[in-house]
Amino acid sequence: MPEQKRIRREKKTVGEMVRLYCRERHGSGGELCPECQELLAYAFKRLDHCKFGESKPACGKCKVHCYKPELRQKIIGVMRYAGPKMIYHHPLIAVRHLLDGMKSK
Ligand SMILES: [Zn+2]
Secondary structure, three states: OOOOHHHHHHHHHHHHHHHHHHHHHOOOOOOOOHHHHHHHHHHHHHHHHOOOHHHOOOHHHOOOOOOOHHHHHHHHHHHHHHHHHHHHHOOOOOOHHHHHHHHOO
């Protein structure tokens, strides 16, 4: 079974957000810093293991809190920072629902 569309889209979105965050906040050019590499690898792994697949809700709204607390805090920081910019830079990637879900916790 090919990788599910929904999961692939979330990976692309989270990848773009981490890259933008790392470039502007950590001053990395092109390459992600080790910390952000680890965070992104972790986020991808969580998505691969997500049991909801195609019917997956936005991660922030998900009932299963599959992130480790410290990485959860980091990804929330990335989304808060990069989310609004993503809408500007990549209007096709809608991240609002993701953001809203994360913030309401
Ligand atoms: Zn970084």
